[in-house]
Amino acid sequence: MRIDTGNRTSGVGKSGSAGRSGSRTDFAPTGADGPARAAGSAPVAGMTGIDAILALQAVGGPLEGKKKALRRGRSLLDALDDIKADLLIGQVSAERLDNLATMLSEIRERSDPALDGVLDEIDLRVQVELAKFGRYPSA
Template structure:
């Protein structure tokens, strides 16, 4: 293979600036009224639409709330199962009891009455077990 062009650096030299621009300047802001026009178009109505979006985000989806309640019910049942295992072994974990107390205090309300009834029954059982251990 023969290399005929050894002067490659001359091809990568920076291009000359366009007419009207200094050699080192790549970007310039013109002094016309474009910024004032942009400020004029940003109105209170735009902020109101952002507030509406934020309000919609703060509303919890009922399906998501139901899933969270079901998950919390399963966690309480799992905690009761672990508590039963601890009692059979003869060693009750303080961390587990504190976790169950915390879960009882952070109880969200559910719109579904049947689900709320089941969750209330689980919570009652957890309260009874914690009362037996003088934790409630």
């Protein structure tokens, strides 16, 4: 916004002009005769006290979902390593397979098709191994 005044300052630095108060007005707002009064603000109905704190705690941070996914992925990989070791010695625990099937059903987010394909293959293998024990899915 540009403020235009009626006179230009041509003698900047003249002696005696600094600090002199005069009755001349260099700037006058156009439009209203006096300063406009700000409108009163209406009180905002919001949460106060403990409600606000609880609401902030309920909202997860930007990295919360990523940390949760990393924890689930690591636990799934640990379970797969345990089953791989059991397969190598020829004795797979049915309880371990049940735990892995439960983990697979909880881990699905259906956000990445490639990841979902890998999880589907793991789930199929777990169901085959459970079928060897005579445990068939209730689906």
